[in-house]
Amino acid sequence: xxxxxxRLLAIGTANPPEVVRQEDLLARFRVDxxxxxxxxxxxxxxxxxxxxxxxGPDGAPHETQGQLLAKHKWGALQIGPQAVxxxxxxxxxxxxxxxxxxxxxxxxxxAPGLTALLMKEMGFREDCSRADIVGMGCNAGLNGLNxxxxxxxxxxxxxxxxxxxxxxxxxxxxxxxxRTAIVNSLFGDGAAxxxxxxxxxxxxxxPLARVLGFSSxxxxxxxDAMRFDWDDDAGKLSFFLDRDIPYVVGANAPKPVGRLLAxxxxxxxxxxxxxxxxxxxxxxxxxxxxxxxxxxxxxxTHSVLRDFGNLSSGSFLFxxxxxxxxxxxxxxxxxxxxxxxxGSTIETALxxxx
Amino acid sequence: xxxxxxxxxxxxxxxxxxxxxxxxRPRINVRQLSEIERVVDVLEDSSKASxxxxxxxxxxxxFADFDPKVGLDIHGFNKWEKLLRRIExxxxxxxxxxxxxxTGGGFQLLLTCDVRSARPGVHFRLPEVQMGFLPGMATWRLxxxxxxxxxxxxxxxxxxxxxxxxxxxxxxxxxxxDLDHADLRAHYRPETALAAVLAxxxxxxxxxxxxxxxxxxxxxxxxxxxxxxxxxxxxxx
Numbered sequence: 204x205x206x207x208x209x210r211l212l213a214i215g216t217a218n219p220p221e222v223v224r225q226e227d228l229l230a231r232f233r234v235d236x237x238x239x240x241x242x243x244x245x246x247x248x249x250x251x252x253x254x255x256x257x258x259g260p261d262g263a264p265h266e267t268q269g270q271l272l273a274k275h276k277w278g279a280l281q282i283g284p285q286a287v288x289x290x291x292x293x294x295x296x297x298x299x300x301x302x303x304x305x306x307x308x309x310x311x312x313x314a315p316g317l318t319a320l321l322m323k324e325m326g327f328r329e330d331c332s333r334a335d336i337v338g339m340g341c342n343a344g345l346n347g348l349n350x351x352x353x354x355x356x357x358x359x360x361x362x363x364x365x366x367x368x369x370x371x372x373x374x375x376x377x378x379x380x381x382r383t384a385i386v387n388s389l390f391g392d393g394a395a396x397x398x399x400x401x402x403x404x405x406x407x408x409x410p411l412a413r414v415l416g417f418s419s420x421x422x423x424x425x426x427d428a429m430r431f432d433w434d435d436d437a438g439k440l441s442f443f444l445d446r447d448i449p450y451v452v453g454a455n456a457p458k459p460v461g462r463l464l465a466x467x468x469x470x471x472x473x474x475x476x477x478x479x480x481x482x483x484x485x486x487x488x489x490x491x492x493x494x495x496x497x498x499x500x501x502x503x504t505h506s507v508l509r510d511f512g513n514l515s516s517g518s519f520l521f522x523x524x525x526x527x528x529x530x531x532x533x534x535x536x537x538x539x540x541x542x543x544x545x546g547s548t549i550e551t552a553l554x555x556x557x
Numbered sequence: 558x559x560x561x562x563x564x565x566x567x568x569x570x571x572x573x574x575x576x577x578x579x580x581x582r583p584r585i586n587v588r589q590l591s592e593i594e595r596v597v598d599v600l601e602d603s604s605k606a607s608x609x610x611x612x613x614x615x616x617x618x619x620f621a622d623f624d625p626k627v628g629l630d631i632h633g634f635n636k637w638e639k640l641l642r643r644i645e646x647x648x649x650x651x652x653x654x655x656x657x658x659x660t661g662g663g664f665q666l667l668l669t670c671d672v673r674s675a676r677p678g679v680h681f682r683l684p685e686v687q688m689g690f691l692p693g694m695a696t697w698r699l700x701x702x703x704x705x706x707x708x709x710x711x712x713x714x715x716x717x718x719x720x721x722x723x724x725x726x727x728x729x730x731x732x733x734x735d736l737d738h739a740d741l742r743a744h745y746r747p748e749t750a751l752a753a754v755l756a757x758x759x760x761x762x763x764x765x766x767x768x769x770x771x772x773x774x775x776x777x778x779x780x781x782x783x784x785x786x787x788x789x790x791x792x793x794x
Binding site: 454471484489491493495 | 598601602643646648755758769773774776777778780781784
């Protein structure tokens with residue numbers, strides 16, 4: 204008898220309709236500082252999808268924290284349902300078929316949480332169980348997938364849906380400092396939904412990824428390296444990114460990957476596909492040089508960064524979608540998913556297509 | 558049975574410092590390819606050696622090993638290229654010493670190594686195009702060593718290169734009667750192996766990377782180099 208193992212059955216993504224180039228943003232908000240301009244134009248990001256405010260009379264955007272929280276909520280309820288629809292329609296399911304819903308966000312705080320709002324908005328069954336992961340950052344998609352696959356394994360045949368919804372345009376401070384410019388040049392808005400179900404393997408249809416295991420790695424020495432601060436002057440939350448953290452994350456990347464491989468008796472050369480969070484060019488370079496990955500290995504990580512910026516928790520699912528669309532994945536191939544974020548932390552998952 | 562038992566086409570020694578692979582079959586066949594693969598597995602997975610030496614002579618593919626009615630399998634060529642790429646990317650310094658002529662695949666192997674040298678009188682040759690097929694990814698590697706013009710001549714005409722010309726073109730570093738491990742170790746020390754491996758990767762990528770991207774790669778590699786305990790210990794001295 205085949206053991207039911209959790210598989211990723213379908214994935215859907217969505218972004219806000221407005222696409223802006225980095226240069227457009229500089230013009231729109233009249234950014235003149237050459238250091239900040241070069242940060243925007245040399246970041247290996249070409250376009251991002253954002254819910255942008257109009258510029259005020261001084262050229263700068265002026266949204267209060269209250270307006271930002273409201274934007275997070277309506278933005279999430281626009282692109283979240285679109286990602287869910289895109290995911291479920293591929294397998295001819297509706298939200299009525301979902302038994303467990305996990306929502307992930309770091310870009311706004313809500314009570315009731317996104318799961319409750321999404322269920323109301325989309326008409327999920329009232330007995331759908333749910334969990335919200337809030338504030339874990341860019342890595343959270345794999346923390347959520349860990350829970351989704353555990354739930355799916357404990358409830359074979361039932362449908363778990365994980366939705367990462369990040370409205371990064373709802374978290375910014377605009378004050379012409381490098382600290383805020385780094386954040387403002389990097390993050391984009393996007394949502395990704397993935398359907399997980401544990402079911403016996405069938406050989407029909409395209410290869411589907413089974414989730415074999417996870418390995419986490421916390422770097423407590425770098426707990427301050429990525430964090431939210433309250434900015435009293437701006438009256439807003441302000442995200443901080445340490446400039447050395449990309450390299451520290453890269454230096455630590457071999458640890459969880461080594462553990463994950465060892466747990467399954469594998470070597471790095473057995474991994475055919477790498478699905479790495481598009482955190483930024485530096486961290487991807489650092490991971491390449493510490494894990495011995497090629498530009499080809501991280502091609503989707505680069506292209507997602509180029510087209511969308513850092514989409515926080517959902518980024519790696521955008522890369523995963525591009526990998527699947529490429530059609531190169533074969534049954535029996537192994538893959539490693541890797542996300543990095545505040546903690547500082549690295550989360551990894553081993554998957555195998557069957 | 559260990560993965561390096563019962564080797565027939567190569568000999569493998571590893572003293573935990575230097576690993577040596579001797580090609581003892583004059584021509585490359587499927588068995589030799591898979592035996593080198595097995596040794597490269599060991600080098601990647603468990604060997605403590607920081608320097609790997611390939612030595613011997615090779616006349617290239619052994620066509621006697623293939624059934625002419627069936628022909629050669631393209632996937633065999635792919636396996637060979639993947640093996641050479643793994644050798645080129647080993648996290649150890651790699652050396653190749655030509656004890657005799659290196660033709661075809663043997664010459665291709667030499668091109669993947671960090672340190673290359675040969676006995677006097679040795680010739681290097683890529684005869685594949687003259688035989689009607691292709692010298693593998695030597696088409697990619699050779700021009701990086703010798704420039705487009707020389708690479709075109711050596712690959713299309715299949716000219717043999719003697720040791721003098723090979724040194725002049727940078728295909729080999731030097732001509733010597735035998736390898737001297739102490740001499741090799743003077744230039745390629747265990748504590749600098751990681752820096753050598755990182756520098757090699759940056760060099761290999763230099764032809765295809767924009768300066769800004771290369772700078773990003775350099776900084777990622779440099780951070781790894783300066784974070785090594787061996788480097789930090791050295792600073793304290």
